[in-house]
Amino acid sequence: MTPQDSLDTIRATYDDLDAWHARGQKMPPEEPERGSALAADDTVFIWHRISETSRLSLLTAGEHLRLAKTSIEAGQVYPSAHFTVMRTALVCASQAVWILAADAAERQERGLTLIGEMYTQLAKYDEEQLKLPLSASEKTECRITSRGASCDSVR
Template structure:
């Protein structure tokens, strides 16, 4: 059921102002822009001898640091999409939360991998995420083989 403002300030519904939270959200935009710039650079290599560099050595084909980095990049992409919708005043009740969930999942994956103090646990978590990424890619490419797309359409995807 939609809230009726009945002549009240649209920024105030049910006695709550949205100005403060909106300003707080906008206050994060410069950090979001900085993360976007950082993501555009070539993958960063962990410092030699660091815990993350040691973690990367267990699976050379897909470094654990890169899995964490991709998770953070994905989170940032979702947050920028939410920001774009917010600034365009095109916020859809369920769809907007789906986008925010994607941001939360991406950031949480990176934290889940990196937060473990024990090296074996960090490595297991990183490899678990990498395995899931490959499983999902395999499903995607398997579905692509079962489509009626022309070769050109497939290349476009």
């Protein structure tokens, strides 16, 4: 396979990539069909739906694939950075398939496992953010949004 053959193969996927992008931009976002297995999965933990977790994984994969497309078409492919973008697309798409391809009980367990890990990582991030000093404008915003409470009391 020549480099041009490889580029032609990649470019042949652009229409599908654009269609997925358009689908992901719909507002409000698509919902699982009533009575479907995925709709039933969403009742397991209504505060963070399994379908939305899967949807966001697919959207993130698409974003990274579009970044790769933009880079290719601009003639600006960075050897190590491009592989990082492609790896992220693969991981995100695989994550969605990992959840969605299982039977109902396994799909729910996998979805909740991923959601739990997301909350664990978010808690770590929040803990680190609390260690950072606030700027003057952030302190002002804190006072406004906390209805008069001091920033120290908010933290």
